[in-house]
Amino acid sequence: MISTFKKSLPAIFSFCTLALALEGMIYWDLISYTLIPAPSMVLGVLKTLHKEFTDAFLESFSNTVQGLGLSILIGGLIAIVFSLSELLKRAILPFAVFFQTVPIIAIxxxxxxxxxxxxxxxxxxxxxVSLFPVIANTLIGLESPPRLQLDLFKVQQASALQTLYKLRLPWAYTHIYAGLKISAGLSIVGTIAGEFVAGGGLGAMIDSARTQQRVDIVFAALLLLSLMGLIFVGTLAFGNKWILQRRPFDK
Amino acid sequence: MTTEAIEIHRLNKSFGSRKVIEDLDLQIQAGAFVSLMGPSGCGKSTILRLLAELEPLSSGQISHSKENLSLVFQEANLLAWRTALENVLLPFEINPQLSVTPEDERKERALRALQQVGLQDASSLFPHQLSGGMKMRAALARALVTRPRLLLLDEPFAALDEMTRFELQIQLRNLWIQDKMTVVFVTHSITEAVFLADRIVCLKAPGAKILLDHKVDLPIERTNTLRTTSQYNQQVETISMRLRS
Structure with a gap:
C-alpha cells in the first residue's frame, strides 16, 4: 500500500502543481473562468451539488460495471467459441469488427x-463499446500457446476442452488482462455517450451543464469520471497483482 | 508388463515438395535404448514426431502401441503457472488412461517421479524458480510418471551445460535400467549417443537414409568414469571414422 502511494507520488505532485498553476492563472485573469474554471470553483460546485453528483456518479458507475461485466462475460464466451471452431470464427468475426468501428454516438x-x-x-x-477488445485479446491469447505445449497435450490425448481450460485459458491470462484494461476505459466512454442520449448519470449532467454554459459542472463531472477510471484501473491492477503473486501466468 | 517394439516400414514423409524421409525401414526391439543420430535437418526429429503421431505420415507404416507413450521435448516445456509437482501431475488430469488413477496414488507417483530425478525438494517451486537443468529434470519426471513403455526424447539435454548434461545422462540411463522401457533418443552428438544408447542409428540428409546402424559394446551401467576409458573412446572413434568415410 505504502509502495503504491510512493509510486503515485509523481502523478499526485504534477496534478497538484497543475491545479495550483491554473488557480493562479485564473486569479490573475490570465485565463477566463468562463472557459476553464478554477479548481476552487470545481471543488465548490462539487460541494454545493454533492447530492446530485453522488447520485449521478453512482448511476454511471453502476451502468459501467454492468456494461463491462456483460462485455467480459459475452466477449469471453465468444472468444472461447471462436477458438474452438475455426468455421464459426470465419463466419462471425468480421461482424464483431462492427463493434470496434461503428461510432457509438451514431447508433x-x-x-x-x-x-x-x-x-x-x-x-x-x-x-x-467495450466488447471488441475483450474478444480480440482473449482470442489472441487462446490461439497463441507455443506449439510444443500443444504437442504435449496432444501426446497425452487431452480433449479440446481440457486443452482449453488447462492450457489455452491460463496461457491467455496476460492477453485477457490487457484487453480488460482497454475495455475498462472504453466502457466509461460508452456509458457517457449512452447517457447523452438516454439520460441519467454524469453524462446527462454534462449535457445539461453544456446548455447552461456551466463549465464548472462539466469539469467537476470530468474529475469524477477520471476518478471512476482510476477505480477501474486500480482494481484491475490490484487483482492482477494478487493473482500473479499466487500463479505466475506472466512468466 | 510387456514392452512394445517399433516397426517402421517404407516410411515416407514430405513437407510440400521437400522429401524429409524416404522409404525408411527400421525395427526397434522392445526394451531397447536406441539413439537416432545425424546432422540438423536429416529428419530425426520428424521420425520422433511421426512416432508420437504429431505429424501425419505421407505413406508407409509405423506400428507400435500409441498408449503409454511419453515424449520429452528439446525444451522443458513446463506450464509456467503450475508448480513442479503440479506439472508432473498434469498427465493424470488430461490423459484418459490415467484419469482413473485415485488422487492419493497420483500424488504418490508424482512425488516418486520427482524423487527419481532428484527434485524432491523443489516440488512446490514454479518453473521460473528452477534452473535449466532442474526444469529438464521436471520434464523427465512428467514423462516418467505415466510409466511409459515407449519414451521418446528429442535432444532434451542440448541446451544444458556440460556438467548438468552428464549428470542427466547418467540419471536417464539408470531410470532405463530400472524400468526397461523402449527409449528412442534423438541427438546430434556422437559422445552422447555412445554414452547413452545400446544401438546407434545414424541418418543422413536428404531422405533420412540410414548411414550406419551400430551396436554399442559397453557395460549396461554407465558412469562418468566410463567417459575416460579407452573402450568408450574407441566406440566414439569407430562411429566417427565410419561417418567420415
Missing amino acids: APLLVIYFGFGSPTVIASSFI
Whole structure:
C-alpha cells in the first residue's frame, strides 16, 4: 500500500502543481473562468451539488460495471467459441469488427428506440463499446500457446476442452488482462455517450451543464469520471497483482 | 508388463515438395535404448514426431502401441503457472488412461517421479524458480510418471551445460535400467549417443537414409568414469571414422 502511494507520488505532485498553476492563472485573469474554471470553483460546485453528483456518479458507475461485466462475460464466451471452431470464427468475426468501428454516438439513438430512456440503453452502449477488445485479446491469447505445449497435450490425448481450460485459458491470462484494461476505459466512454442520449448519470449532467454554459459542472463531472477510471484501473491492477503473486501466468 | 517394439516400414514423409524421409525401414526391439543420430535437418526429429503421431505420415507404416507413450521435448516445456509437482501431475488430469488413477496414488507417483530425478525438494517451486537443468529434470519426471513403455526424447539435454548434461545422462540411463522401457533418443552428438544408447542409428540428409546402424559394446551401467576409458573412446572413434568415410 505504502509502495503504491510512493509510486503515485509523481502523478499526485504534477496534478497538484497543475491545479495550483491554473488557480493562479485564473486569479490573475490570465485565463477566463468562463472557459476553464478554477479548481476552487470545481471543488465548490462539487460541494454545493454533492447530492446530485453522488447520485449521478453512482448511476454511471453502476451502468459501467454492468456494461463491462456483460462485455467480459459475452466477449469471453465468444472468444472461447471462436477458438474452438475455426468455421464459426470465419463466419462471425468480421461482424464483431462492427463493434470496434461503428461510432457509438451514431447508433445510440437506435438503442434508445430499442431499450427506451435510462439504464438499459446506457448499459447496452457501454457493452457495445467495450466488447471488441475483450474478444480480440482473449482470442489472441487462446490461439497463441507455443506449439510444443500443444504437442504435449496432444501426446497425452487431452480433449479440446481440457486443452482449453488447462492450457489455452491460463496461457491467455496476460492477453485477457490487457484487453480488460482497454475495455475498462472504453466502457466509461460508452456509458457517457449512452447517457447523452438516454439520460441519467454524469453524462446527462454534462449535457445539461453544456446548455447552461456551466463549465464548472462539466469539469467537476470530468474529475469524477477520471476518478471512476482510476477505480477501474486500480482494481484491475490490484487483482492482477494478487493473482500473479499466487500463479505466475506472466512468466 | 510387456514392452512394445517399433516397426517402421517404407516410411515416407514430405513437407510440400521437400522429401524429409524416404522409404525408411527400421525395427526397434522392445526394451531397447536406441539413439537416432545425424546432422540438423536429416529428419530425426520428424521420425520422433511421426512416432508420437504429431505429424501425419505421407505413406508407409509405423506400428507400435500409441498408449503409454511419453515424449520429452528439446525444451522443458513446463506450464509456467503450475508448480513442479503440479506439472508432473498434469498427465493424470488430461490423459484418459490415467484419469482413473485415485488422487492419493497420483500424488504418490508424482512425488516418486520427482524423487527419481532428484527434485524432491523443489516440488512446490514454479518453473521460473528452477534452473535449466532442474526444469529438464521436471520434464523427465512428467514423462516418467505415466510409466511409459515407449519414451521418446528429442535432444532434451542440448541446451544444458556440460556438467548438468552428464549428470542427466547418467540419471536417464539408470531410470532405463530400472524400468526397461523402449527409449528412442534423438541427438546430434556422437559422445552422447555412445554414452547413452545400446544401438546407434545414424541418418543422413536428404531422405533420412540410414548411414550406419551400430551396436554399442559397453557395460549396461554407465558412469562418468566410463567417459575416460579407452573402450568408450574407441566406440566414439569407430562411429566417427565410419561417418567420415
